[in-house]
Amino acid sequence: MNFDFSDDQKFLRDEARKFLEAQCTMAHVREVLDDDSKSHNEGVWQKIVDMGWLGAAIPEEYGGLGLGMLELCVIAEELGRTLAPVPFGSSAYFFAEALKLAGSEEQKQALLPKVADGSVIGCIAVSEGPGETSAGNIATRLNGGTLSGKKIPVTDGDIATHAIVLAKDGSGASLVIVDLDQSGVSRKPVKTLEPTRSHAVISFDGAAAELLGEAGNGMPLLDQINDRAAVLLAFEQLGGASRCLEMANAYAKERQAFGRAIGGYQAIKHKLADMYVKNEVARSNAYYGAWALSSNASELPEAAAAARVAASEAFWYASKENIQTHGGMGFTWEVDCHLFYRRAKLLAVQAGSPAVWKEKLVSALEAKND
Amino acid sequence: MDFNDTPEEAEFRAEARAFLSQHLKPKTPGALRSGGREDFLARAKAWQKTKAQGGFAQITWPKEMGGRGGTVMQQVIWGQEEAKFDAPTGPFAIGLGMCVPTVIAFGSDEHKKRYVEKALMGEEVWCQLFSEPAAGSDVAGLKTKAVKDGDEWVINGQKVWTSGAHYSDYGILLVRTDPNVPKHKGLTMFIVDMKQQGVDVRPIHQASGGSEFNEVYFTDVRIPDSDRLGDPGMGWKVALVTLMNERLAVGGSPGPDWKEIMDYARSAGTLSNQAFRAKLADWYVAAQGYKLTKFRTQTALSRGETPGPENAIGKIINANHLQDICNSAIEMQDHYGLIVDKDEAPSDAIFQESFMWAPGLRIAGGTDEILKNIIAERVLGLPQDVRVDKDKTFAEMN
Ligand SMILES: Cc1cc2nc3c(=O)[nH]c(=O)nc-3n(C[C@H](O)[C@H](O)[C@H](O)COP(=O)(O)OP(=O)(O)OC[C@H]3O[C@@H](n4cnc5c(N)ncnc54)[C@H](O)[C@@H]3O)c2cc1C
Ligand SMILES: Cc1cc2nc3c(=O)[nH]c(=O)nc-3n(C[C@H](O)[C@H](O)[C@H](O)COP(=O)(O)OP(=O)(O)OC[C@H]3O[C@@H](n4cnc5c(N)ncnc54)[C@H](O)[C@@H]3O)c2cc1C
Numbered sequence: 194m195n196f197d198f199s200d201d202q203k204f205l206r207d208e209a210r211k212f213l214e215a216q217c218t219m220a221h222v223r224e225v226l227d228d229d230s231k232s233h234n235e236g237v238w239q240k241i242v243d244m245g246w247l248g249a250a251i252p253e254e255y256g257g258l259g260l261g262m263l264e265l266c267v268i269a270e271e272l273g274r275t276l277a278p279v280p281f282g283s284s285a286y287f288f289a290e291a292l293k294l295a296g297s298e299e300q301k302q303a304l305l306p307k308v309a310d311g312s313v314i315g316c317i318a319v320s321e322g323p324g325e326t327s328a329g330n331i332a333t334r335l336n337g338g339t340l341s342g343k344k345i346p347v348t349d350g351d352i353a354t355h356a357i358v359l360a361k362d363g364s365g366a367s368l369v370i371v372d373l374d375q376s377g378v379s380r381k382p383v384k385t386l387e388p389t390r391s392h393a394v395i396s397f398d399g400a401a402a403e404l405l406g407e408a409g410n411g412m413p414l415l416d417q418i419n420d421r422a423a424v425l426l427a428f429e430q431l432g433g434a435s436r437c438l439e440m441a442n443a444y445a446k447e448r449q450a451f452g453r454a455i456g457g458y459q460a461i462k463h464k465l466a467d468m469y470v471k472n473e474v475a476r477s478n479a480y481y482g483a484w485a486l487s488s489n490a491s492e493l494p495e496a497a498a499a500a501r502v503a504a505s506e507a508f509w510y511a512s513k514e515n516i517q518t519h520g521g522m523g524f525t526w527e528v529d530c531h532l533f534y535r536r537a538k539l540l541a542v543q544a545g546s547p548a549v550w551k552e553k554l555v556s557a558l559e560a561k562n563d
Numbered sequence: 564m565d566f567n568d569t570p571e572e573a574e575f576r577a578e579a580r581a582f583l584s585q586h587l588k589p590k591t592p593g594a595l596r597s598g599g600r601e602d603f604l605a606r607a608k609a610w611q612k613t614k615a616q617g618g619f620a621q622i623t624w625p626k627e628m629g630g631r632g633g634t635v636m637q638q639v640i641w642g643q644e645e646a647k648f649d650a651p652t653g654p655f656a657i658g659l660g661m662c663v664p665t666v667i668a669f670g671s672d673e674h675k676k677r678y679v680e681k682a683l684m685g686e687e688v689w690c691q692l693f694s695e696p697a698a699g700s701d702v703a704g705l706k707t708k709a710v711k712d713g714d715e716w717v718i719n720g721q722k723v724w725t726s727g728a729h730y731s732d733y734g735i736l737l738v739r740t741d742p743n744v745p746k747h748k749g750l751t752m753f754i755v756d757m758k759q760q761g762v763d764v765r766p767i768h769q770a771s772g773g774s775e776f777n778e779v780y781f782t783d784v785r786i787p788d789s790d791r792l793g794d795p796g797m798g799w800k801v802a803l804v805t806l807m808n809e810r811l812a813v814g815g816s817p818g819p820d821w822k823e824i825m826d827y828a829r830s831a832g833t834l835s836n837q838a839f840r841a842k843l844a845d846w847y848v849a850a851q852g853y854k855l856t857k858f859r860t861q862t863a864l865s866r867g868e869t870p871g872p873e874n875a876i877g878k879i880i881n882a883n884h885l886q887d888i889c890n891s892a893i894e895m896q897d898h899y900g901l902i903v904d905k906d907e908a909p910s911d912a913i914f915q916e917s918f919m920w921a922p923g924l925r926i927a928g929g930t931d932e933i934l935k936n937i938i939a940e941r942v943l944g945l946p947q948d949v950r951v952d953k954d955k956t957f958a959e960m961n
Contacts, residue, residue, distance in 0.1 A: 194572075194636075194865060195565050196858040218594050263564060277648035444944050457946035459932075462939035469938055470876050474852030484564045495847075503848045558847060559834070562825065 196480060202267050205260075209246075209271040216240050217275045219529050225278040225389045226532065232352045232382070232391035237278040238311070247285050248309030251293070258305030262487040264413040266428045266479070273432025276536050278389040280314050282561040286425040287544075288315020288441035291368070291418045295406035304355065316353035318344035319415065320393055325549050326359065328366040328412050333362040333397065335367055339377070340402040343394065348543055350393030351382050352383065357418075358402065359411055366411035368418075369402035377401065389532065410478050416553075419544045420493050423501040424482035430504035431472070431479050431538050437511035437533050438468045439516040448520070449464070461518060468511045473498075476508035498554035505550070512537040566858070568640070574863075575637050579644045582617050586610070587648040604688075607651040621659060622685050627674070628667060629683045630811045636840065654727055657681055658689030662735045664808040668959025669801050670793040674754065675825055678733065685791045690731035692755070693802065696933060699724075700933050702737070703747045704952075705797055706961070707781060709738040711788070716740075716753065718761075718784040724927075728764045728777040729756045735785075739801050740795050742958040748959055750798030754790040761785075771919040817924060818885045818917035819910070821846040824892050827910050833895055846888055853880050873943050875934045878924075883931070886921035889914045 198206070217237045239248070250265040251257025258264075265285065289308045292301055292315075307313035319326050321333065321344060333342025340360055347356065356371050371378065377400030380393045400405040406414045435458055442465060447455030455461050478540045482500030485493040510533040516523035541547060568576055585611070593607035605633040614620045615629065622638040624630020631637070645652065645803045663682045666674055683686040707720025718738060728734065734755050741749035757764070766774035793801040825843055828834040856877065860870040892914035893900035902908045903915045925931050939945045 194568065194858060195564070196862045199564075210590075242865060271844050304652050312936075314937050442945070445945060453949075457948065459936070459948070461938075462943075462945050463932070463935045465607075465943055465945065466938040468936035470879055473856055473876055474880070475850060477855035477859060480564070480859070481851065484566075487564065498844075499848050499851050501854060502844055506848075544607065548841065551841045554844045554847060555840045556812060558825065558843075562822065 196484070198263060201432060202263055206267045206271060209268055210274070212240075212244065213271055213275045213277065214383055217277050218386045219276075219532075221417035222276050222278050222389050222532060225484065229388075233280055233349070237277065239331065241277070241281060242277060243310030245309070247281065247289070247311060250285070251289055251305050251309050255301055256309040259277055262424075263483055265425060266483045266486070269425045269428035270432040270435075273429030273536075274436045276532055278388060280352050280390075280526045281424075282426065282429065282543075283306055283316040283349040283353060284314050286422040287317040287418060288313075288353075288355065288357060288422045289317075290425075291317070291405060291414075294417055294421065294468060295368070295414055296537040299401075300405070304370075306384040312348070313355055314353045315355045315357065317418070318347040318350060318356045318358045320344065325545065326360070330357060330502070331361055331366065333358065333360045334403060335362040335369055338402060340369060340371060340397040341402045343396045345394040346383050346385060347380075347395050348390060348392055348539070350395050351380055351391050356398070357405055359415060360402075362408055362411065367408050368405040368411045368414055370405050371397070371400055371402045375400055381431040385539070387535045387554065389536070390539055416494075420497040421486060422544055423424075423497040423550070424479070424486045426540055426544065427475070427497075427500035427504035428480055430508040430537070431475050431534055433513040433536055433540070434472050434475060434504070434508040435469075437515040437530075438472060439463055439499050440463065440530070440533075441468065441511075441515045444519055456517070464518065468507075468514060471503075471507040471510050477505040478503040495554055495557040498550045498557060501550045502547055502554060505537075505547045508533075509541060510524075569865075572636060572640060575633075576640050578646060579619065579641050583650070584618075585646050585649055586613055590647055590649050602773070603651060604654055607654045608685040608688075609671045610651050611655055611683075614691070615683045615685065618858060624667075629680055634865075636861065639864065653736070654688055655682075655685065655731065657691050658687075658731075659727055661805050661808045662689040662691055662733075665735055665752070665792060665801060665805045668804050669752070670754070671789070673789075674792075678754070688727060688730055690725050690728045690734040690757070691726070691805065692725055692734045692736040693726045693805075695721060696723050700930060703750065703955075705737060705739060705750070706958075707736075708742070709740050709751060709753070711740075711803050712785075713784045714788050716788060716791075718753075718755075718779050718781040718786060720783075723777075724767070725764075725777045726775060726777050728757065729766055733757060734779075735792065735805065737798050739957065740798075743959075744958050745954065746952060746957045746960070747799045748796055750802070751795045752792040752798045752801040752894040753786050754792060755784070755786055759784065760782065761844055770922065771916075784910040817881065819888060819913050820850050820884075820894070821888070823910065823913065824888050827892060827914075828895065831895065831909070839891070839895070840890060846884065849880055849884050851883075853877050872938060875929070875937055878929065879931055879934050882921060882924035884922065887919055889918035889921060890915050893918060 221237050222232050222501055225234050246268050247259050249260045250262050253259035265460030289305060292305055300548060304313055308315060321331050337529055356373055358369050358371050360367055360369055375392050377398050380395040383392050383394045385392045445461050446454050448455045478500045482496045485496035516530040516534060519528060519530050618631050619641060621630040622633040622641055626632040657684060663679060666678055682689060693702050695705045695707060709716040709718050734757050736753045736755040737750055739749050740751040761782045763780040765778045767776045767778060794902055808956055821843060827840060833839060863870050896909060903912050905912045908915055940947055
């Protein structure tokens with residue numbers, strides 16, 4: 194039994210934490226928050242690129258560091274703690290992992306080294322309207338290698354150089370890779386609840402696109418991509434939820450009301466104890482997801498779904514009750530609580546809402562326990 | 564990250580498994596519950612003896628004490644394997660897990676010679692006499708008093724909720740020896756012979772219908788001073804050692820879990836209900852959260868680290884989780900869900916039975932509220948509650 198990260202991985206975590214605490218502060222996050230023209234923090238992004246983290250889980254033969262999925266999980270948790278306002282997840286968890294999973298040798302050779310060195314920023318474009326996306330409710334079409342339709346919202350869609358797009362293809366659906374720097378593509382930013390991570394509406398009008406994986410296999414492949422991304426997102430969520438508990442805890446010890454620190458009142462104590470329990474449940478489920486991801490275990494679908502459900506719940510609860518613990522101060526723009534509340538929502542609905550993942554989880558359990 | 568045993572752990576596991584399958588049958592639902600109470604106690608005593616003779620009782624205790632001198636990890640592995648068999652262990656959990664370790668920590672050499680081996684061999688059963696009608700969560704507020712008379716102490720008062728008192732031979736008894744100091748400072752711990760004159764054990768009729776716990780009345784019970792554990796007034800310190808020795812929980816959940824309710828829903832044709840499926844997902848996540856958190860604890864233990872407050876988390880999750888699952892299963896059965904008759908009720912009435920147990924689990928061994936206070940104060944470092952009785956003597960408060 195060794196259900197923990199290794200000493201090397203913990204060392205990486207400590208180093209990543211030190212680095213981000215110095216290089217990605219709340220002031221850096223607020224530069225993006227308070228400036229509508231900024232899609233991300235370029236300075237922070239460049240430093241993260243220089244650290245090589247984008248290539249942490251990309252094999253050396255494709256220009257990465259060739260560390261592994263566990264190392265990427267460790268980095269994800271740290272990025273989540275600092276609300277890093279950069280397109281890391283889109284490029285590393287979705288785009289790179291999709292290529293590793295289903296890309297042709299040529300596609301991997303062409304794109305992975307550039308993801309690793311930051312010259313390509315990838316994203317994934319699935320949603321077109323309210324509700325869970327399925328092959329039946331998308332209008333974007335693939336027609337003989339060209340793509341037409343509209344995707345909204347696309348996380349990091351205005352910064353990305355490339356997108357993986359879900360499109361109707363004959364009777365089924367396919368995933369395609371699209372170079373966003375071409376005349377058949379137009380995009381503009383769209384305002385969301387989470388201004389520190391940019392979002393775009395992307396329109397395709399006869400854009401050139403190449404298949405990722407087999408034609409007509411888009412939905413099953415998307416499920417596989419999402420299973421992998423779900424584990425990494427869970428670590429980001431866990432990082433954010435942990436920070437919320439730390440913030441609430443610090444404030445509860447310092448804020449005085451009725452002659453004592455509010456952390457002395459059980460209504461606050463029990464709230465924070467509940468946060469702690471939810472965070473531990475999320476951490477244990479995330480570790481299991483990490484194990485399944487890194488060992489290519491057949492348990493990945495249920496492990497990923499459980500990690501995501503637990504982490505979404507933990508971050509939601511911690512971020513809303515962190516505001517509550519801060520009282521009126523927590524409801525101000527200047528205090529950071531709302532930034533975590535916003536990020537919690539982005540990470541919970543990107544790649545499918547908790548309800549979608551609960552259904553995936555139960556379907557997986559049903560299939561196993563027949 | 565892996566879930567594999569080290570070679571030494573695997574060897575021990577194989578040894579444990581071989582021993583278990585030589586002596587016990589694999590677990591079948593309901594098997595432990597069949598047969599009367601007398602029969603169950605006799606089987607439990609016999610199994611304890613077999614285990615001790617095989618070198619598998621109290622694995623972490625030193626060899627001089629009759630233990631194996633093994634590691635905590637081996638204890639965990641043994642617990643996992645034993646849980647797969649119909650092992651009647653219940654009556655010894657409190658004695659060997661909490662009471663006898665307290666005797667070992669604070670007793671004289673004579674005590675150790677007299678009590679430890681008999682307990683280990685399953686010949687004598689122990690109970691824990693702490694809680695009282697007016698002192699449960701705040702157990703240091705207890706009232707049962709001991710007055711010194713020559714070489715003896717005279718005990719008068721009442722304990723309550725004493726698990727297994729009706730079949731116990733000895734108990735560790737926490738009493739007040741000095742009311743004129745603050746409550747934590749006036750307590751003393753004793754070994755008490757449960758079969759002696761003046762000890763009156765009366766079963767409690769529980770809300771669940773059964774009677775596993777007792778009220779214990781002490782009327783002029785005499786205990787020799789030599790059966791004191793620790794100095795007079797040191798009882799709270801001794802009690803904390805007892806409570807810290809609460810066994811590392813190694814068993815599974817205490818009743819039906821996500822798998823059982825999923826199986827039931829499938830057989831009843833309600834598994835496709837959307838609201839049910841969302842709840843099922845939550846139950847699975849909570850059950851996994853508990854199980855995997857224990858794996859993290861075991862990893863820490865195997866590295867020689869001290870585990871954190873995982874047991875508090877586990878108890879909060881499990882008891883509420885069980886209550887919720889049982890409630891849903893009953894509601895899913897609609898009006899029929901009321902039936903507790905095993906011949907009529909689905910799944911041998913396990914949901915109905917645990918529905919009536921769950922409230923007790925949320926209280927026993929630390930209530931939900933107390934456990935949350937513990938997490939808040941000891942893990943998160945939040946300020947303690949206001950203690951109005953802090954600097955007052957027990958007598959002033961009562
Ligand atoms: C949208 C909005 C509009 C407002 N409008 C007005 C207005 O027009 N006029 C005006 O005067 N004020 C106004 N307020 C201020 C509002 O009344 C206070 O924010 C509120 O009373 C809480 O006080 P606080 O912010 O100092 O939080 P604190 O009192 O510091 O509370 C912090 C946290 O501790 C908890 N807490 C505090 N004491 C205890 C206790 N004894 N037991 C348990 N928990 C406790 C609180 O519930 C909270 O979760 C407004 C606030 C908001 C958010
Ligand atoms: C099945 C079962 C088996 C047991 N076995 C044993 C045994 O073998 N030996 C033994 O000594 N005892 C035993 N007990 C007793 C058990 O330890 C106590 O019942 C428990 O500690 C709670 O004490 P109480 O019942 O006096 O409730 P109280 O302490 O009176 O609590 C009543 C309510 O008030 C809440 N409360 C109390 N203090 C606080 C606080 N500071 N903050 C917030 N809320 C608070 C509690 O959470 C609870 O909800 C057993 C109990 C049960 C149910």
